[in-house]
Amino acid sequence: xxxxxxxxxxxxxxxxxxxxxxxxxxxxxxxxxxxxxxxxxxxxxxxxxxxxxxxxxxxxxxxxxxxxxxxxxxxxxxxxxxxxxxxxxxxxxxxxxxxxxxxxxxxxxxxxxxxxxxxxxxxxxxxxxxxxxxxxxxxxxxxxxxxxxxxxxxxxxxxxxxxxxxxxxxxxxxxxxxxxxxxxxxxxxxxxxxxxxxxxxxxxxxxxxxxxxxxxxxxxxxxxxxxxxxxxxxxxxxxxxxxxxxxx
Numbered sequence: 631x632x633x634x635x636x637x638x639x640x641x642x643x644x645x646x647x648x649x650x651x652x653x654x655x656x657x658x659x660x661x662x663x664x665x666x667x668x669x670x671x672x673x674x675x676x677x678x679x680x681x682x683x684x685x686x687x688x689x690x691x692x693x694x695x696x697x698x699x700x701x702x703x704x705x706x707x708x709x710x711x712x713x714x715x716x717x718x719x720x721x722x723x724x725x726x727x728x729x730x731x732x733x734x735x736x737x738x739x740x741x742x743x744x745x746x747x748x749x750x751x752x753x754x755x756x757x758x759x760x761x762x763x764x765x766x767x768x769x770x771x772x773x774x775x776x777x778x779x780x781x782x783x784x785x786x787x788x789x790x791x792x793x794x795x796x797x798x799x800x801x802x803x804x805x806x807x808x809x810x811x812x813x814x815x816x817x818x819x820x821x822x823x824x825x826x827x828x829x830x831x832x833x834x835x836x837x838x839x840x841x842x843x844x845x846x847x848x849x850x851x852x853x854x855x856x857x858x859x860x861x862x863x864x865x866x867x868x869x870x871x872x873x874x875x876x877x878x
Contacts (some may be wrong), residue, residue, distance in 0.1 A: 759775075
């Protein structure tokens with residue numbers, strides 16, 4: 631069973647998405663902001679003490695990463711072009727960038743595929759890249775699976791979900807023997823985050839019928855044995871980043 635989320639609170643005044651990873655004894659957050667074509671990093675001892683680190687990466691507002699003591703492997707959606715002269719962008723290419731974790735300088739930057747909202751997941755020796763792709767107005771949730779990060783650039787794809795309405799921002803965690811996926815969904819002009827489950831990270835996920843949040847842009851994490859979910863709320867001042875966590 632998916633745990634109940636409690637302690638909902640704002641963690642960043644201006645932000646759209648945030649993916650969290652362990653770095654040593656602390657946390658590093660990858661913060662995406664509407665209107666900025668890069669992802670900035672924050673560091674802290676906990677999710678409530680994150681502060682800007684002064685380091686940023688080329689990218690967009692949706693980025694996830696695998697982090698260890700030596701490298702950061704970030705997968706991000708790259709802005710393609712401005713739409714009709716408005717302040718709107720299409721994120722239709724997924725790129726990977728490998729960098730030194732504690733020093734600037736890119737090691738690898740390469741295009742992976744066409745798509746948006748990538749989520750990188752590592753489990754039991756395999757790497758899974760989940761993402762959204764719009765094909766002729768049909769929204770797909772797709773996964774690529776490989777034994778190494780490099781092989782994701784040409785790995786076979788599996789379509790997990792198809793919808794005529796907006797379904798995007800896949801995020802996956804494993805709790806015991808069940809894999810849980812969240813996706814943002816736009817229904818009747820309102821955003822929500824739904825919950826799906828599967829016994830395999832690369833097969834079809836079952837819609838549980840649970841609306842986890844009435845907000846979009848959720849990322850799931852397992853940190854110190856707790857499920858931590860970051861998501862965004864839109865206010866009169868703009869987008870805010872919020873977080874919640876599972877009960878003890």
